[in-house]
Amino acid sequence: MLRNDKRSTVCVSSQVGCPLDCLFCATGKMGFQRNLTHWEILEQVLLFARYLKKQRISNIVFMGMGEPFLNYDNVMEAIKTINDADCFNVGARKISISTAGIFSGIEKLSKEDIQINLSISLHAPNNQLRDRIMPINKKYPLSRVLDKADDYVKKTNRKVMLEYLMIKGLNDSLKEAEELYRLIKNRPLYMVNLIRYNPTGGFKGSDTKTVKAFKDYLEKKGIFATQRYEFGKDIKGACGQLIAGGENK
Numbered sequence: 288m289l290r291n292d293k294r295s296t297v298c299v300s301s302q303v304g305c306p307l308d309c310l311f312c313a314t315g316k317m318g319f320q321r322n323l324t325h326w327e328i329l330e331q332v333l334l335f336a337r338y339l340k341k342q343r344i345s346n347i348v349f350m351g352m353g354e355p356f357l358n359y360d361n362v363m364e365a366i367k368t369i370n371d372a373d374c375f376n377v378g379a380r381k382i383s384i385s386t387a388g389i390f391s392g393i394e395k396l397s398k399e400d401i402q403i404n405l406s407i408s409l410h411a412p413n414n415q416l417r418d419r420i421m422p423i424n425k426k427y428p429l430s431r432v433l434d435k436a437d438d439y440v441k442k443t444n445r446k447v448m449l450e451y452l453m454i455k456g457l458n459d460s461l462k463e464a465e466e467l468y469r470l471i472k473n474r475p476l477y478m479v480n481l482i483r484y485n486p487t488g489g490f491k492g493s494d495t496k497t498v499k500a501f502k503d504y505l506e507k508k509g510i511f512a513t514q515r516y517e518f519g520k521d522i523k524g525a526c527g528q529l530i531a532g533g534e535n536k
């Protein structure tokens with residue numbers, strides 16, 4: 288959970304483990320155990336709502352363990368309750384689902400009658416690198432994921448957030464920034480969210496100067512880019528770090 292005076296953002300899991308096995312991800316190393324029921328997803332939200340007491344949950348992000356679109360029905364069922372004014376009353380535009388690019392999920396979301404946000408976990412600007420760090424790219428390659436996201440934008444006129452983990456020496460050079468720019472320069476409703484990687488296993492996060500240079504490059508080219516500060520690092524609960532019942536190394 289990320290909390291400040293104005294916002295309390297809760298990061299929710301949709302599965303126990305994850306079948307997608309991204310190279311940099313502690314959750315992926317656990318393998319896939321099972322989908323969470325919609326009640327189990329809601330229990331996570333309820334836990335934080337109780338913890339926060341008077342301060343309401345302002346944002347929900349499906350960026351914890353698992354690929355939400357591989358558990359689509361339970362995720363959407365939970366979102367209806369999260370959004371319900373008589374339950375958690377979190378606005379639809381304050382709820383985000385982050386996917387590695389599962390086509391069927393992007394298509395289904397574009398037909399839903401609820402204006403929640405779509406994020407794509409991109410993490411690489413070309414197929415060669417994305418194949419290496421996200422094996423799912425072999426099934427759902429980068430350009431086709433963005434084609435699906437374009438269809439989503441056409442149908443919904445909503446923005447798409449591209450999540451980009453900054454991993455030292457792997458995907459964080461200005462060459463990659465330029466490739467990323469070329470991918471989205473004609474896609475005005477796409478934004479980039481840079482997230483400094485929290486070290487797990489063999490990778491390190493990019494240093495501050497590198498993240499700034501990457502972001503500055505995109506901004507100078509007219510791309511809307513934000514930087515999310517890592518949260519949950521101390522409890523090994525940040526992006527790519529969630530692991531059940533064990534220590535991350």
Ligand code: SF4
Binds near residue numbers: 316
């Ligand atoms: S980064 Fe996300 S999609 Fe990839 S293995 Fe981890 S939880 Fe699954």
